[in-house]
Amino acid sequence: MPDVPLLSVRNLSIQFPTPTGLVRAVEDVTWSVRAGETLAILGESGSGKSVSASAVMNLIDSPPARISRGEILFNGIDLLKASRRTRKAVNGKSISMIFQDPLAALNPVYPVGGQIAETLRAHGVDRRTAHRRAVELLARVRIDDPERRARDYPHQFSGGQRQRIMIASAIALEPDLLIADEPTSALDVTVQAQVLDLLKSIQAESGMGMVLITHDLAVVERIADRVVVMQAGRVVEQGRAPEVLTDPQHAHTRQLLDAVPGRHGFPVPPAAKSGPPLLEVDHVTRVYGPLPSRFATGATRPVIAVDDVRFSMASGETLGIVGESGSGKSTLVRMLLGLDRPTSGTIRFDGKDLLSMSPAETFKVRRRMQFVFQDPTASLNPRMTVQQIVSEPWAIHRDVLDPEQWRPRVSQLLAQVGLRPDHADRYPHEFSAGQRQRIAIARALALRPEVIVCDEAVSALDVSIQAQVIALLKELRSELGLSYVFVAHDLGLVRDFATRVLVMYRGQVVEQGTVEEVYDRPRHEYTRRLLAAAAGGLPHAA
Amino acid sequence: MPSSIPASGTAEMTAQPLSVRSPSTMSNSLAALWRDKLAALSAVILLVVLGCAVLGPTLLADEARAMNLQARNAAPFSGGGGWLFVLGADALGRSLLARIIVASQNTMVIAFSAVACALLIGGALGLIAGYKGGWVSAVLLRLADSIMSFPSMLLAVIVLFALDPGITNVILVLAVSRIPVFLRTIRAEVLEIKERLFVTAARAMGAHTDRVLLRHIAPMVLPTAINLATLEVAFVMLVEAGLSFLGIGIQSPEVTWGLMVADGRNYLGSAWWLAFWPGLAIMLVTISLNLLSNWLRILTDPVERWRLVSKGAV
Incomplete structure (x- = not known):
C-alpha cells in the first residue's frame, strides 16, 4: 500500500x-x-x-x-x-460515484447493457468493443446470463441487481x-x-x-x-x-x-400475560391480480402476496414480524388494519371475526387497534396543526372525549411522547423526522388502544433517534400495558423490542417462536441466511 | 404523567422550527399581503372592480345610456365632454368609462356565478369520481367527455334559442359547459392524494368517507381548484362575449365587457379604443385574480408560508 x-x-x-x-x-x-x-x-x-x-x-x-x-x-x-x-x-x-437509488440513476428507456457501453463510448471506445466490455462487466458484477440480460431494461431487475449494474457502470473505466x-x-x-x-x-x-x-x-x-x-x-x-x-x-x-440495538446484550422482554389470544390470524391468504378462473390464458399471473399465514398474539405481547421487501409484511399489516381484505382466511380480534363484522362493529374495533407507519412525514397531513392531528381520532370517535377536553389531553399526550405542549400549534414540517414520529405515536395513543401496529415505524430514522423512539415505545408498553405488532426488516431492532418473532419469506411464515428460539436456534434455512447477513451489526447474535 | 424520556434528543432540538408563527389573524394576513406588492395591487384592483359592480349601475346608469352623437367614436384623452369621456366614446357617442363601470356588474355576476357553479358541481363530482372509482367514476367521466366533445357554443345556441336568453340562462349554460374541466382536474388530483399515507391513516382510524374527503382531500385539492377557477373566469367572460355577439347572450340595452369587445370589433381600424378598454378590463381582472389566488395558495400552505413572511419575498 x-x-x-x-x-x-x-x-x-x-x-x-x-x-x-x-x-x-x-x-x-x-x-x-x-x-x-x-x-x-x-x-x-x-x-x-x-x-x-x-x-x-x-x-x-x-x-x-x-x-x-x-x-x-x-x-x-x-x-x-x-x-x-x-x-x-x-x-x-x-473517480466515479454510485448513489443510493439505482433506479433513479438508470435511464428507464434504454437497455442496461447499452447504458454501460455508453459510458465507454463517451471515452472513445468503439461500439463493438464497448458492447463486449459491457457484457463482461455485467458478468463481473455477477449478473446471470449477461449476454441476454444486457438487452433488458432497468425495471426488469431487482433492487440489488440494479445496484450491481450501477457498480458495473461505475467501474467500467477502471x-x-x-x-x-x-x-x-x-x-x-x-x-x-x-x-x-x-x-x-x-x-x-x-x-x-x-x-x-x-x-x-x-x-x-x-x-x-x-x-x-x-x-x-x-x-x-x-x-x-x-x-x-x-x-x-x-x-x-x-x-x-x-x-445499535443489542450492543449491550438484549433485555429480557416482559413475560406476556397468559390469557385468550387478542389477535388471531388464521389461514389468511391475499391474492392480487386476476383470479385464476376468470382469465385462464391471460399473460398476467395472480400474485400471492400473503400465503396461508397463521399466528396468534396474546394481550401484552410484542410480536415482531421480520422479512425483506416483497415478503408480504405490508399486505399483512393492511389486512390487520382493515385497509384490505384477505382473499381467504379469518382474522379475529378479541375472539370476534373482523371480516364478518358490521361497519358499526368494525368502527368500534378500530378504537382498540391503532397504528404507526414508516414515514412520519407522509402519514401526517401537512395542512393540519399538531393539535388537529392528535385530536383527529376523537373527532372521528365522537363519544370518547368531550371537545373541551381535547386541548389539555393533547398537551398531556405530547408530554408523554417527549414533546412540549406548546408544540400543539405547529405544523408537521416544523419538526424533525424523529419528532414527527413522536407526533404519530401521540395520535396512536389518543384512543387508549390495546394494540399498536407499527409498520417499519423507526426504519426511516437515524440510529440514535431510532433508539429514543424504541425506548419510548418500550416505556409506553410497560406503562399502559400495550401490545405491539412490530413490523421491521432490522433484525437487531426486533430482537431488542419484540417478545415473539415471525419470519416471513415470499408471503409465507417460515418460522415463528419466542425471540430466543428464533435468534439462537433458527430452524429454517432462510432465517439462518438472514441472521448471517445481519451479523455485522449484531455482534451478539449466534 | 410526564414520561421520563428526554424531551427529544440533542440532535432533534437543534432543528429549530423553520417557519415563523402562523399569521392566523386578519391583521397578520393583511400585513403579509402588504409585503407582497403585486398581490396587494391585485387586491386593490379587484376591490375597485367590486365597488364598480355594486355601485356602478345605480350611479351611472343614465350616463352609460346617454347618446351624444357629436361625440361619436371620440378618441380617448381628447379633452371634450368632461371626465366621463377620458376613455373616449363608442359609435353612438356613449361614454366608454361609464359603460365599462356599469357593465362590470353583469360581467362579474355572470363570470363568477358560472365559474362558482362549475367549481362546486365539478369539484364535488370530481371528488366522488376520484375517490370512489369504479363505475361511478366511469359514468361521470363519460358524461364529462360527452359535454366536452359537444361544441359548447352549439350547446349554448340550442339551449338559449329554446329558453329565454337572459342572465340566468347564460350562467347556466356557461356553468354546464365548464363542469368537465373541473371534474377532470380535480379527479386527477384526488387520485394522487388518496394514495398518500395520511389518507390511509385517517381511514385506518375509522374516518368515514365524508370526513376523509372534506378534511383531508379537499383542502389539498383546493389550491389547484382555485387557480383553475381564476383562469376559467377570464375564459367564461370571453365565451359570454361570443354568445352576446351571436345575439343569444345578453341583450341590449344590458351590457357586458365581452359584449363591448364584440361591438368594438367592427371599428378596430378606425376606433381601436372601443374594444381595447373593455379588453384591458378583462385582462386586469384575470391577472389580478391569478396573482391573488397564487398568493392565497402560498398563504394557506403551512409549508410555504414563510415565503410571505420573510423579507424579499416575490
Whole structure:
C-alpha cells in the first residue's frame, strides 16, 4: 500500500445560504484515502457526511454554496482550483460515484447493457468493443446470463441487481477511486451483504480506493479499513475501523454505537400475560391480480402476496414480524388494519371475526387497534396543526372525549411522547423526522388502544433517534400495558423490542417462536441466511 | 404523567422550527399581503372592480345610456365632454368609462356565478369520481367527455334559442359547459392524494368517507381548484362575449365587457379604443385574480408560508 494518499480533503469548509441564514454544511473537514483502501464516512442525516464527497465530484452548485476554505488533492492536483477540463477528465474516468437509488440513476428507456457501453463510448471506445466490455462487466458484477440480460431494461431487475449494474457502470473505466453514497441503504439485508462483498472483491482485484458514505455501522464493520465519524458538519473522530468501533474516543461515536440495538446484550422482554389470544390470524391468504378462473390464458399471473399465514398474539405481547421487501409484511399489516381484505382466511380480534363484522362493529374495533407507519412525514397531513392531528381520532370517535377536553389531553399526550405542549400549534414540517414520529405515536395513543401496529415505524430514522423512539415505545408498553405488532426488516431492532418473532419469506411464515428460539436456534434455512447477513451489526447474535 | 424520556434528543432540538408563527389573524394576513406588492395591487384592483359592480349601475346608469352623437367614436384623452369621456366614446357617442363601470356588474355576476357553479358541481363530482372509482367514476367521466366533445357554443345556441336568453340562462349554460374541466382536474388530483399515507391513516382510524374527503382531500385539492377557477373566469367572460355577439347572450340595452369587445370589433381600424378598454378590463381582472389566488395558495400552505413572511419575498 503506497504511503501517498490518492485523494485527500484538507480543512474543507462549505456553507449553504438558506432563508434562515448561512448553514455550515461542513466545517474544517480533513480526510484522505489511499489506493486499495476503504474509507467509511459515518454520520447521521444532516451531519454533512455526503457534502465533502459531493465537493470532490463537483456536484455542489457554487454559488449558491460557498466553498470558503480548504483543498481537495487528487494525485497532487487541487481539484477546487483545477480548470473545468481537468475536472471533467478526472470525474467519471479517475473517480466515479454510485448513489443510493439505482433506479433513479438508470435511464428507464434504454437497455442496461447499452447504458454501460455508453459510458465507454463517451471515452472513445468503439461500439463493438464497448458492447463486449459491457457484457463482461455485467458478468463481473455477477449478473446471470449477461449476454441476454444486457438487452433488458432497468425495471426488469431487482433492487440489488440494479445496484450491481450501477457498480458495473461505475467501474467500467477502471477508476482509481470509487465513491459510494449509501450504496446499500435501500436494499434488503441479505442483498446488502452481497453488494458489499462484491465491492470488496472488485477492490481487491483492481486496487482502487473507495470512499463509502453511510449511516449504518454494520456496513462500516463489514467493509471499512478506516472510518471518519461526522457530526454536525465536523469530523469528530477518525482512525482504523476496528479501533474506532471497539474503543471509541468521542462521545458522539459512543452514542452511535450504543444506539445499535443489542450492543449491550438484549433485555429480557416482559413475560406476556397468559390469557385468550387478542389477535388471531388464521389461514389468511391475499391474492392480487386476476383470479385464476376468470382469465385462464391471460399473460398476467395472480400474485400471492400473503400465503396461508397463521399466528396468534396474546394481550401484552410484542410480536415482531421480520422479512425483506416483497415478503408480504405490508399486505399483512393492511389486512390487520382493515385497509384490505384477505382473499381467504379469518382474522379475529378479541375472539370476534373482523371480516364478518358490521361497519358499526368494525368502527368500534378500530378504537382498540391503532397504528404507526414508516414515514412520519407522509402519514401526517401537512395542512393540519399538531393539535388537529392528535385530536383527529376523537373527532372521528365522537363519544370518547368531550371537545373541551381535547386541548389539555393533547398537551398531556405530547408530554408523554417527549414533546412540549406548546408544540400543539405547529405544523408537521416544523419538526424533525424523529419528532414527527413522536407526533404519530401521540395520535396512536389518543384512543387508549390495546394494540399498536407499527409498520417499519423507526426504519426511516437515524440510529440514535431510532433508539429514543424504541425506548419510548418500550416505556409506553410497560406503562399502559400495550401490545405491539412490530413490523421491521432490522433484525437487531426486533430482537431488542419484540417478545415473539415471525419470519416471513415470499408471503409465507417460515418460522415463528419466542425471540430466543428464533435468534439462537433458527430452524429454517432462510432465517439462518438472514441472521448471517445481519451479523455485522449484531455482534451478539449466534 | 410526564414520561421520563428526554424531551427529544440533542440532535432533534437543534432543528429549530423553520417557519415563523402562523399569521392566523386578519391583521397578520393583511400585513403579509402588504409585503407582497403585486398581490396587494391585485387586491386593490379587484376591490375597485367590486365597488364598480355594486355601485356602478345605480350611479351611472343614465350616463352609460346617454347618446351624444357629436361625440361619436371620440378618441380617448381628447379633452371634450368632461371626465366621463377620458376613455373616449363608442359609435353612438356613449361614454366608454361609464359603460365599462356599469357593465362590470353583469360581467362579474355572470363570470363568477358560472365559474362558482362549475367549481362546486365539478369539484364535488370530481371528488366522488376520484375517490370512489369504479363505475361511478366511469359514468361521470363519460358524461364529462360527452359535454366536452359537444361544441359548447352549439350547446349554448340550442339551449338559449329554446329558453329565454337572459342572465340566468347564460350562467347556466356557461356553468354546464365548464363542469368537465373541473371534474377532470380535480379527479386527477384526488387520485394522487388518496394514495398518500395520511389518507390511509385517517381511514385506518375509522374516518368515514365524508370526513376523509372534506378534511383531508379537499383542502389539498383546493389550491389547484382555485387557480383553475381564476383562469376559467377570464375564459367564461370571453365565451359570454361570443354568445352576446351571436345575439343569444345578453341583450341590449344590458351590457357586458365581452359584449363591448364584440361591438368594438367592427371599428378596430378606425376606433381601436372601443374594444381595447373593455379588453384591458378583462385582462386586469384575470391577472389580478391569478396573482391573488397564487398568493392565497402560498398563504394557506403551512409549508410555504414563510415565503410571505420573510423579507424579499416575490
